Amino acid sequence: MSTPPLSPEQIERIARRRAGAKLGWYLHAVVYLLFNGVFLALSWLGVGHRHWSLYPALGWGLGVVLHGIAVFVLGSGLRERLVERERERLRRAQR
Known part of the structure; x- marks a missing residue:
């Protein structure tokens, strides 16, 4: 399943969140x-x-x-995959 392209606002929000995580580290x-x-x-x-x-x-x-691994290795990719998985579960439950 492919994800729809991100809007400029979504790109900005994700970029700010990732930059904030790196700055925190x-x-x-x-x-x-x-x-x-x-x-x-x-x-x-x-x-x-x-x-x-x-x-x-x-x-x-x-x-x-461990903080560095969470920010730079796992990054938000893991979080985004988990969010997508939960989103799919919720969509299936509504059907």
């Missing part, structure tokens, strides 16, 4: 780098147990990686 990555840079500096200065900054960096880093 870039902001997430910058905040991660800034905070973990501070944590690393504090760790090197001997505040607390040695090398404690590794733990938040690894945990938060996993979150940044």
Whole structure:
């Protein structure tokens, strides 16, 4: 089943949503780098147990990686396929 061509308004809405998702990931990555840079500096200065900054960096880093996969690899394509599948189910239920 082919989908009908998108209107300019739909293209604009989708483009803005995708750009917002990418911008959200870039902001997430910058905040991660800034905070973990501070944590690393504090760790090197001997505040607390040695090398404690590794733990938040690894945990938060996993979150940044998963966020990146969701935005750049899966993208909105997965979401759009799921929405289309639900749309078809609803159309069948109405018949």
